[in-house]
Amino acid sequence: MRVTKYFESFMRKNKNTADEHWCTYLFFCVLRIVLVFIPQLGYVHPDEFFQSTEIFIGEHFQLEHIRSWEYNSTFPLRSVAVSQLTLKLPLNLLEILAVNLRGFFGIDIICSYTYLVFPRLVMCALSFVNDWSLYKVCQLYNLRYEIRLLALGSSHIMLIFGTRTFSNSIEMAITSVLLYLVAECMIHSNTVIYKREFLEERYEKADSIGEKVKIWKLKNALPTHNYNRLLLMSTLCVAGVFNRPTFLLFGAPMVFYWMLRGMGTKSVSFKHFNMRMGLFCLSAIPAILLFTLIDSFYYKYLTLGEIHMFQVSINNFVFTPWNFIKYNIDSDKTAQHGLHPRYIHLLVNIPLLYNVLGVITLVAFGQQMLRFFKAEYQGLPRAQSIVGLMSASIFAPVFFMSLINHQEPRFLIPFTFPIILLHSPKLVTGFCTAYPFKEDHPFLRFFYEKFLCSRASAKYLLKTWYTLNIALLIFFGFLHQSGVFPLTQHFETAMQNKAPDVNLHLITSHVYSFPLSFVNIPSTGLTRVNRRTGQKYRYRKDFYLYEYGSTDLYKLILKLKIIINHCETKQRLQKLRYHVYLAIPASLTDQLNQVVYKSNMTSIDYELTKVFYPHLSTEALPNPFGRHPCDVNTPKDDLKGTCQVFDGREDFLSVAYLSRQFSAFVHQFGLSLYRFELKRKSKSSAMV
Incomplete structure (x- = not known):
């Protein structure tokens, strides 16, 4: 009787906490939209305008504007293919709305306020793709979504960067969708493979022909899983690379996990891995050709007249991601934008962007490295698990991006999804709920009891998270260069x-x-x-x-x-x-x-x-x-x-x-x- 009452009390308390987190998350969602219309006057970085709105608003409305050097037709570094969808198409709709309002009501909405707010409204709508992807993954793996959505919605990354016209914000949205697709494919493949192998065992043990026929029909009725989401994933990867070629580093771990799923079982062999890789590359070709054509027409490398006269050669096409890569592998050129030590991303930018969760992420990574070197392999995440996918999606790109001598915090915002998914529950439970090391070392025990255990840290982590994010919101949203x-x-x-x-x-x-x-x-x-x-x-x-x-x-x-x-x-x-x-x-x-x-x-x-x-x-x-x-x-x-x-x-x-x-x-x-x-x-x- 006492156990039943305790269980009911525990469940009631958890439900109240979940409802509170959900309501707080909805408040931050409304705040994200309201901050677009106020609007935020803070100016985070010149790329916010000069790689997006300054170019496309100036061209669309035929205004005086400054064309960034990256859009030089001689050696263009930036693709306009993704921007045509995220900005150009909405600007066409805005122009139609403005013409009708001016014609029927005499209201002119084409002004500087609209130029600032409307693109941010588009980016704000796009930012909710991150929320949706996180919610879907939590549903797939039966994870607590309330605290994760709360951490995501209250982060200054979503309130500021998520609503700004950065290519990094688009990169973050594409990364989130891709992580959801890979996570879905992983759990789908695991389910189908488990059922297939179970039916194969039953088939071998079946005594009668009728039972074998029945099992054979059930086995053939199982859905396919080897090439699920193939075209969609390859197209998203191409869009991510053309939007920002650094997406190669973010997308590589996810694509690898998509190809790896099911390996080591009876149903999936190394041959399937190679087949998936080959078909993935073939499926990416249509999107590559389409985006290359869009850029070639935009930068005047290719014209309809040349196509009509059949005067088309390889020189009529421009591949902007390759130009971007060639420019950035030259250390002398990247040095013109600022030199940074190799450790800046890991030790400065991650804690700056994610404050409490950034520190938790680094501590968790250090803990895994310690377990690895101490040969405690059972305490490490499985290679084909959701934890393994999210961990690889954080630290593999960090390693390679740290090799570039120019490092800015906004380059890391695509990590938001995996960091929130893995570590945001610790904002209410503390760093660790149990002693994480196999051996009882005095120093590690002291560190655990003072800083890591839930009793010591849980009371302050969520408050610290709110405080630091609000402070960064005020600084970057309303103070920094806001005049x-x-x-x-x-x-x-x-x-x-x-x-x-x-x-x-x-x-x-x-x-x-x-x-x-x-x-x-x-x-x-x-x-x-x-x-x-x-x-x-x-x-x-x-x-x-x-x-x-x-x-x-x-x-x-x-x-x-x-x-x-x-x-x-x-x-x-x-x-x-x-x-x-x-x-x-x-x-x-x-x-x-x-x-x-x-x-x-x-x-x-x-x-x-x-x-x-x-x-x-x-x-x-x-x-x-x-x-x-x-x-x-x-x-x-x-x-x-x-x-x-x-x-x-x-x-x-x-x-x-x-x-x-x-x-x-x-x-x-x-x-x-x-x-x-x-x-x-x-x-x-x-x-x-």
Whole structure:
């Protein structure tokens, strides 16, 4: 009776916990969608725009845009085949919707906000493929899906990277689907092989002809399993490689496990492994040809005219994955993007991306290596098990990717599925529920009792997981380089409201690359035709962008002088007025004023026109001991008229001084926009 009551109480407690995890997961799903529309202003990496939206939005809507060097027609490194499906097709639907809204309701939705949000909405929908794949695998193997979905949904990887237009996010979705397909094929093959071998034994032991006939019919009725999901898997692998050739490293362990399933039994031999490999390669050929044709047409290597005239040769085709590989195996070229030690992926990037689960993953891997070297092979996962598949899908790619000297955390986000599946239950159970080593060593026992056992760690792991993911969400989603998009919106409005004879010049420094397509300027490189008169025309270029990275401020001011001097000459000769703006992090405001003063720029006037909050540039971190903006800027730069005059004799420990210093520090989390112009009363107005 007591056992029954205890069992019922235990089951009721587990059900309540599962319901709580499920409801929390649904909350994070809603949050993922809401964060797309708010939207997140954080700017994770330039590739977020310049390998996707900047190219395809600029081309589709015929806007001024910056074409990344990777899309150079001479030696293209990036395929557009997958992007045509994930971005180009949805943009066509968006354009149809925009035309109808403009025609019937007079509502224009084509603006910078739409350019930012709509592609992210597409990526957000794609991100739920990861959730679906995880749920299906949990169902197949009878695993607890609530805590796993909760860990996946609450991860900043899904809330940020999952909704951003990174090729890595598409790679993560393809990896998740492929893992589900392989896991399904593994369990299906195991089931069919077990039934087949069972029926074969029964057939041999059967006494009567009738029983043998019955068993023979049952055996022939078993479904096939050798080549399940063959075409779908090969097509997904080709799509993954064309999207990002590093998928070769992620997909190889999964494809190997798909070919390996059933090996070692009576029904499956090494011949089947070779047959699967050969048919897999043959099944990939149609997708390879299709994607190669799409890229060849896009980069103008192949045209319909050449096909019509039968003037087609091998030089009319471009294979972008091979170009990508050739570029990245050259260490001198990859060094231009930054050099990193070989251990960065394993010891830094995995803990940074997955925090608690990253540490658990590394500890579990170390534990397996220790068991292997101590010859405790029974404690290792079986080669053809789901644990073996997921472990190989993590550490085999990590090993090979660590050989590349340029390593970024986002390269590892396809690991999300296997890490969550293997280790997320430990967020509520602790690292280990039992002593994991065969021998009782004093140091290992102490380490287990203090850090690994459920009693010591379970109470804090889930809270730590939430805290760190929320902190990373705030940092990358709403703080890091988050003034860049509002800056594009500001100039979108400025371009719409300016006079026709005015040119705008924007100089940026110590910020990420400026997505020019968001300014919504019609392309000046395209020839257009007036439908009424048939006359051809082009738009005049009236917006100029100068990006100087992390250039020294003295050199930056020198370049700014040259630009103003050129604009003055153009104004005299062509009667074109101009406005010159400089956008830099607010943390450099004090330094900028000092440089301007030391440069003796007596003929140039400048003022602060706007500050975009919040904004944090790691290239120019705020100084906690910096001066307050009211002490740095001139009175006319006080945008809201809130500056108070201090005589500088306050007590350093007074509340007024500390609060003012704190205010000075907070004000540095912004992106300042300055306007520079010549003083018209100066005699040397033509020269700077």
